[in-house]
Amino acid sequence: xxxxxxxxxxxxxxxxxxxxxxxxxxxxxxxxxxxxxxxxxxxxxxxxxxxxxxxxxxxxxxxxxxxxxxxxxxxxxxxxxxxxxxxxxxxxxxxxxxxxxxxxxxxxxxxxxxxxxxxxxxxxxxxxxxxxxxxxxxxxxxxxxxxxxxxxxxxxxxxxxxxxxxxxxxxxxxxxxxxxxxxxxxxxxxxxxxxxxxxxxx
Amino acid sequence: xxxxxxxxxxxxxxxxxxxxxxxxxxxxxxxxxxxxxxxxxxxxxxxxxxxxxxxxxxxxxxxxxxxxxxxxxxxxxxxxxxxxxxxxxxxxxxxxxxxxxxxxxxxxxxxxxxxxxxxxxxxxxxxxxxxxxxxxxxxxxxxxxxxxxxxxxxxxxxxxxxxxxxxxxxxxxxxxxxxxxxxxxxxxxxxxxxxxxxxxxxxxxxxxxxxxxxx
Numbered sequence: 001x002x003x004x005x006x007x008x009x010x011x012x013x014x015x016x017x018x019x020x021x022x023x024x025x026x027x028x029x030x031x032x033x034x035x036x037x038x039x040x041x042x043x044x045x046x047x048x049x050x051x052x053x054x055x056x057x058x059x060x061x062x063x064x065x066x067x068x069x070x071x072x073x074x075x076x077x078x079x080x081x082x083x084x085x086x087x088x089x090x091x092x093x094x095x096x097x098x099x100x101x102x103x104x105x106x107x108x109x110x111x112x113x114x115x116x117x118x119x120x121x122x123x124x125x126x127x128x129x130x131x132x133x134x135x136x137x138x139x140x141x142x143x144x145x146x147x148x149x150x151x152x153x154x155x156x157x158x159x160x161x162x163x164x165x166x167x168x169x170x171x172x173x174x175x176x177x178x179x180x181x182x183x184x185x186x187x188x189x190x191x192x193x194x195x196x197x198x199x200x201x202x
Numbered sequence: 203x204x205x206x207x208x209x210x211x212x213x214x215x216x217x218x219x220x221x222x223x224x225x226x227x228x229x230x231x232x233x234x235x236x237x238x239x240x241x242x243x244x245x246x247x248x249x250x251x252x253x254x255x256x257x258x259x260x261x262x263x264x265x266x267x268x269x270x271x272x273x274x275x276x277x278x279x280x281x282x283x284x285x286x287x288x289x290x291x292x293x294x295x296x297x298x299x300x301x302x303x304x305x306x307x308x309x310x311x312x313x314x315x316x317x318x319x320x321x322x323x324x325x326x327x328x329x330x331x332x333x334x335x336x337x338x339x340x341x342x343x344x345x346x347x348x349x350x351x352x353x354x355x356x357x358x359x360x361x362x363x364x365x366x367x368x369x370x371x372x373x374x375x376x377x378x379x380x381x382x383x384x385x386x387x388x389x390x391x392x393x394x395x396x397x398x399x400x401x402x403x404x405x406x407x408x409x410x411x412x413x414x415x416x417x
Contacts, residue, residue: 045266045267047270049291049292051307051309058309058310058312060294060307060309062261062270064263064266064270066265066266068265074265076263078261080272080288080292080294080307081259081286081296081396082259082261082388082396082398083368083388083390083396084390084392084394087392098392099390099391099392101367101368102367199292201270201291201292202270202291
């Protein structure tokens with residue numbers, strides 16, 4: 001009897017949890033189906049000068065991002081003098097490193113980069129989204145497998161993303177918007193002291 | 203309207219000739235007297251006390267539709283002072299002054315000891331070696347020399363394991379007219395490469411000492 005009760009309680013807890021987490025897609029606005037402000041017009045390539053603050057260290061370089069078939073992307077980080085430091089393919093499913101210098105061969109760092117660039121490039125209301133909720137004027141909460149993302153829109157388009165996961169909070173700000181395309185993107189992490197500023201050069 | 207076959211044949215002939223001369227112009231053959239030419243390049247480099255030049259850098263990535271282009275100014279003063287300054291599309295400065303390397307962008311200035319890092323040491327030796335003409339003394343590379351009608355092409359193949367992870371080869375092009383470096387091509391293990399072309403090169407003009415200071 002005690003076992004039966006325990007099993008019933010467990011089932012109830014599991015059931016109630018799953019019901020609590022499931023939110024209907026009630027407000028999937030067309031604005032969420034627009035591309036993020038990274039790629040210009042019909043182009044699928046973007047080049048940014050980047051400055052990176054990681055704890056007390058400062059780095060700079062050039063990020064090249066290209067949208068390939070489907071939702072696959074190619075990302076290259078190189079130094080200003082042209083030396084490739086990192087070359088990888090990624091999608092929301094996985095990533096593959098084509099080339100990486102030894103000091104950057106850190107799984108956690110690469111995963112973080114992939115997550116950041118997925119935030120920058122993935123259409124907010126893509127098919128992987130679990131739920132969408134309007135939380136304010138031009139503000140949406142979108143849940144997916146990796147966490148909860150808040151998207152903030154203004155007249156010019158997407159201006160801010162706040163992404164919360166279990167151990168990390170990411171703030172992405174799109175500035176210097178021109179026809180909905182951002183020429184300056186800032187990414188701030190917490191509690192990880194990582195800050196990236198991307199300035200478009202192409 | 204009658205077709206003028208003579209004119210058509212003439213045009214085809216001109217086009218073919220142009221194409222052949224273009225291919226021939228780029229075709230590099232191994233030189234027979236490597237030591238002699240190396241000595242000639244080094245002798246010429248010894249006469250150079252300063253270089254002022256403009257440069258255009260192209261980063262070629264196989265998956266991109268076009269290269270990433272940046273440009274700037276190059277200044278060299280004998281024996282080991284070098285200013286490598288990007289002006290477009292971003293500002294970035296690298297100074298080699300003796301054993302010090304200073305890297306400056308719009309936000310920060312960092313100073314390194316050239317000998318403190320194996321990569322910086324190599325960059326220092328490569329940059330200065332190519333303008334001073336003493337690359338043959340660098341034991342981390344095996345050298346071979348080719349030529350065409352206008353240029354010598356010095357090929358450097360890394361022999362050092364650490365270097366090989368970054369670079370699969372370097373090509374340095376010297377113009378036969380002045381034996382100065384006109385182009386450098388740095389090839390990476392992936393096959394992608396960076397090409398740096400120097401233009402408006404001026405030798406032995408006065409360069410103020412402040413050029414090699416970051417402030």
